[in-house]
Amino acid sequence: MSSSDSGGLMSSAGLVRYFDAEDRNAITMDPRSVVAFGAMFGVLVLVLNAL
Template identity: 70%
Template sequence: MSSGSNSGGLMSSAGLVRYFDSDDRNAITINPKTVLAFCILFGVFVQVLSLTVA
C-alpha cells in the first residue's frame, strides 16, 4: 500500500460529527437526572420482581 492512499477514516466521520453537533429545535430533550432516576427505579423494579417470582 502506498503512503499516499487515503483510508477515509477522518473524512467519513466528518458527516457524523456535523450531524450530531446540530441542534434541532424539535428534538426531545430529557434531563440526565431523569434518565438516571428512571434507570435506578427500573433496576429496583427488576430486583423486586426477581425476588417475588422466583
Template identity: 70%
Template sequence: MSSGSNSGGLMSSAGLVRYFDNEDRNAISMSPKTVLAFCVLFGVFVQVLSLTVA
C-alpha cells in the first residue's frame, strides 16, 4: 500500500465507538435485575395461562 491511501479500518469504526459511547438523557434506563425479573414473571404468567386455557 502506498502511504497516501486510507484503508478505512480504524477510522470507520471510530465513529461507531463515539456514537455508542454517548448516552441519551431522554432514554429509558432499567437495571438488568429489573429486566430479568420481568422476564421471569412473564414466563410464569405464560405458563399459568397455558395451563388454565388448555
C-alpha cells in the first residue's frame, strides 16, 4: 500500500511546473485596479437598480 501512496506527488509535478510558468505575452494587471473596477461595477449596478 505504501508504494501506491508515494506516486501522488510525482504525478502532479508536471502541473506544478505548468502553473508556476509565467507567460510573457499575458496581460498583467495590478490587483488594486481589479478591486477598484469591481467596486465601481457594483456601484453602477446599485445605481441602475435604483432608477
